[in-house]
Amino acid sequence: MAEQDGGGSILQFARFNSSVDEGFWHRLSSLKLNKLGIDDSPIPITGFYAPCSHSHVSNHLTLLSESLPTDDNEQSSTQTTARGNRNRCSVPGTLYNTNTVEAYNGLDKKSLLKQEAKKIWDDIHSERAVEESALLSRFLLISFADLKKWSFHYWFAFPALVLAPPATLGELKPASQWFTLQEAESISAACNDWRNSSTTADVPFFLICIDSNSNATIRHLRDWEVCQSDGQKVLFGFYDPCHLPTTPGWPLRNFLALIYSKWSLERIHFFCYRENRGFADLGLSLVGEALITAPSEWRDHDSIPNAVGWELNNDGKPISRCISLAKSMDPTSLAISAA
Amino acid sequence: MVLTQKLHEAFKGTVERMTGPRTVSAFKEKGVLSVSEFILAGDNLVSKCPTWSWESGDPSKRKPYLPPEKQFLITRNVPCLRRAASVEEEYEAAGGEILLDNEDNDGWLATHGKPKENKGDEDDNVPSMEALDISSKTRIHSIPSYFGGDEEEDIPDMADFEDSDNLVETDSATLQSTYLVAHEPDDDNILRTRTYDVSITYDKYYQTPRVWLTGYDESRMLLQPELVLEDVSQDHARKTVTIEDHPHLHGKHASVHPCRHGAVMKKIIDVLMSRGVEPEVDK
Structure with missing residues (x-):
């Protein structure tokens, strides 16, 4: 980022970070006590980002x-309300909650990460990731819930496939400097429409197609071929959680892996979509050009x-x-604060 | 004092159970909101400022008088950036708000930030939600007693892990945060910014919206609600702003007590009406 713009610098990505609402731990505790018991098999969970x-x-x-x-088993109702919320794009994840602190410490973190990365790799090759792009941001959470002390040990991983x-x-540069004024206006409008429609608001990866009249449209990834035939400018856009003015966010990593594997592109124009007060902001959004020269076996499904x-x-x-x-779970301390 | 608070909560709970939700508007007369006016104002907030959204919250805490998918409003990850002085200057500059002066010092205007949120529910300055203007005189504190105090002793194999896994150190494509701080000193403050989740619930007893704050430190670890009070003007901490159970979320959260909300709203409405403006709940 601090290096010259003239090309040749390594494309770096800002890490994704986690935030866990207190309600998550409350529900995990009740799930553990009322349903799971000592069953420590992986639990599919859903993370949210915007x-x-x-x-x-x-x-x-x-x-x-x-x-x-x-x-209980009334999950379907909460699932339906979660869809289409623009401030909550669903991302699939896997939770490994162990029964003891020893088991937690003993988890083979390297192979767990590899396992999740393989799921992403498989989804890239089966093209499921093209249809359901949130799969690219799949994450992993390991935890130990100490229900005697009401403390929770946990660690997130956001697996990213490493290009070598x-x-x-x-x-x-900022998207506002990359595009012409007319293009920028058209892109802003198209992005706001995409974000306001309940069918696309939580689709975090997409294509921006700009025709020769500077009109922009946003399309699903599966429409890549369609965009090609019209001779349009095509950019690969994603919801960027990162705010840094010179660095794209983490979700771009696996997106580049998909683009390179699927379409064999070596020169990729990406668009880091960011908002201000909930509306498209092309001054904060970035456009960049990534150059990929991975060895050809990288496209081979078998070599993960x-x-x-x-x-x-923080350090x-x-x-x-x-x-x-x-403080909020221990009956004794609750009783003291209520006295 | 805590006991009286508990008694009051119990009393309030009983009244809430026995009285029906307000269905007839008394917005202009008393400055209070009926349930449908709350929904209307909330819908307006969500459409004008899309970082806000309705949430359904915990199914077991759902209020029957509100639609299941519109139980409360929330905006997450609002940074707390600005200093008290600059906020005060802004208030001075924004002439219109000065009329609502707080002679007895417990009106909500003087609490930097949250009054704005509160007002945003019914007033036009919704877009000002971009940054939470809480006065943060105190910089970030680490709270070892509350979080992560025993992580070193509980995770003995951390050194092995760092050695055996070539995660961070060998990946040149990962932005190193130290790198960032070193090259952009200006960003250092920002990286250490506290963030807040701000939520608005409907308080059936007072028939007003109620604002809640959940604070996080710079690594997005939950702040003890007591620490949130440090970000609130000291005149209001524990008086107008109290720490209570959130009606829809788990845990204790800081909240602007709604007892004066109706009266203050009434003042605003009177001013608007005296200027010949017809106040509406979704404006």
């Missing part, structure tokens, strides 16, 4: 109580690329997090 909506802070992958299944050699950055993505703490160290909710 494009960056403020020039000073990045958005997070958020877990809420709705991220978990309920302990890494992609280089051709150029990167390396993956990275365990979340770091940049890969370390497990812990939250204590005794």
Whole structure:
């Protein structure tokens, strides 16, 4: 990012970060006590994210109580209300909740990450990721819920397939400087329509097609071929949770992997979509050119690329997090505060 | 004092159960909102400022008088950036708000930030939601007693993990955060910014919207509600702003107490009407 714009610098990505609502731990506790017992098989969970909506802070992958299944079986109703919410694009994840702290510490984190990365890789090759693009941002959560002390140990991973050699950055600038005024207006309008429609609001990866009259349309990834035949300019857009003016966010990594694997493109124009107050902001949004020169076996389904993505703490160290909710869960301390 | 609060909660709960929700508008007369006016105002907020959305919350905490998918309003990840001084200057500049002066010092205008949120529910300045103007005189505190205090002893294999997994260190495509701080010193403050989730619920007893704050530190770890009070002007902490159970979310959250909301809204409405403007709940 701080390097020259003249190309050749390695394209870097800002990490995705997690945010867990207290309600998530409450529901996990009740799930554990009332339904799961000592069953520690992986649980499918749903994370939520949205494009960056403020020039000073990045958005997070958020877990809420709705991220978990309920302990009774009325899940279908909550699922339907979650769809189409523009501030909550659903991302699939896997929770490994262990029964003991020893088991938690003993988890083979490297192979768990690899396992999730393989799911992403498989979805790229089966083209499921083209149809259901949120699969590209699949995540992993390991946890140990200490229900005696009401504390929760947890660690997120956002698996990203590593391009080797890494992609280089051709150029990167605010979208408002990249496009003509007319194009920018058309793109803003198209993006706002996309975000306001309940059928597309939570589709985080998309195509921007600009015709020779500077009219922009947004299309699903599956329409890539259609865009080609018309000789339009095509950009690969994604909801960027990152706010940094010179760095694209994490979801672009697996998106580039998909684009390279599926369409064999080596020169990719990407569009980091960001908002201000809930509306498209092309001053915050970025457009860049990624140059990929991965070896040809990278396109081979059988050779799974390396993956990275365990979340770091505030000091940049890969370390497990812990939250204590005794204050809101422990009956004794609740009784004291109520006295 | 806590006991009286509990007694009041119990009393309020009983009244809420026995009285039906308000269905007839008394917005102009008393400054209160009926349930349908709350929904109308909320819909308007969501459409004007799409970072807000309706949520259904925990099914077990659902209020029967509100639609299941419109239980409360929330906007997440609002940064707390600005200093008290600059906020005050802004209030001075925004002449219109000065009329609502708070002679007894417990009107909501003087609490930086949340009054704006509160007002945003019914007033026109919805877009000002972009940053939460809470006065943060105090910088970020770490709270080892509350979070992560024992992480080192509980995770003994961390060193092995760092060694055996070539995650971060060897991946040149991952932006290193130290790199970032080193090259953009101006961003350092920003990275350490607290963020807030702001939610608005309907308080059936007071028949007004009620604003709640959930604070997070710079690594998006939950702040103890007591620490949220540090971001609130000291005149209001524990008086207008109290820490209570959220009606839809788990845990204790800081909230602007709604007891004066109706009266203050009434003042605004009177001013508007004296100027010949017809107040409406979705404006």
